[in-house]
Amino acid sequence: MFLGGCATGGWMGQSPFESQSQSSQPARVPAGFYRVNPGDTLPGIAAAFGQRVDDLAAWNNLPRTAMLTPGQILRVAPQPGVNPASNEGLVVRPAWPAYGQVTRVTDAGSNNVKGIVILGRPEEAVKASADGSVIYVGTGVDQYKSLVVVKHGGDVVTGYAVNGDVLVKEGDTVKKGQPIAQMGADSSGRGTVEFEIRRAGKPVDPLAYLPR
Structure with missing residues (x-):
C-alpha cells in the first residue's frame, strides 16, 4: 500500500x-x-x-x-x-474496510492525523472493519454523499464517508467484513472511501489499528 x-x-x-x-x-x-x-x-x-x-x-x-x-x-x-x-468490550485490530492505495487525511495546516482515504473502483464494496451496530446514516460532508458510523465495544466508533449506495440503516447489527456501502466515483472517476476511527469522540490514527 x-x-x-x-x-x-x-x-x-x-x-x-x-x-x-x-x-x-x-x-x-x-x-x-x-x-x-x-x-x-x-x-x-x-x-x-x-x-x-x-x-x-x-x-x-x-x-x-x-x-x-x-x-x-x-x-x-x-x-x-x-x-x-452495549458499551462493554473493546475493539481489537479491525480489518481494512477496503483494499487499495491509501492516503492520510490531516487537519488543514497541521500534521494531526484524522483518518485515511482508500482509493478503489466505483461500486466496490466498503466493509465493516469490526463487529458493531450502525448508529448513524446521514448526509456526507464536503465531497461525500453519505456517512455511515458504526459503534463497536467500549468508546470506539468507526466512520465511512462514501459517494456510493449505502447498504445498511441505523440500528442494524453488522459483522466484521460485511459490506455496508459502495464506493462512488469522485471528480476524477476513482472510487474512494474516507475512513476514521474515534475513541471517546477523538480521532486516532487508523493505521495504528488496521493490519497492513
Missing part, C-alpha cells in the same frame, strides 16, 4: 467529529459533556460519541429532533454508575 499526503478538513468540519481541544471554546467542559458548535445536530453528536440519539436526548431532557444552540452544553456519556451492556 502507498501512503501519501492528503490535507483536508475531515468529514464533519468543526464537530462533532472534531476534538473539542481543536475548536475555539471559551472554557473546557467536564468529562462526559460536549459544548455545541455551529452546525451540530443531535444525531451527529450522538454518532461522534458512540451513543444512541434517543439516549442522548433523554440524558439532556430534549426531544429527538431538538434544534441545538451554539455554546449549549450536552451530556454525551451516561451518569457515573450507569454502564450499558
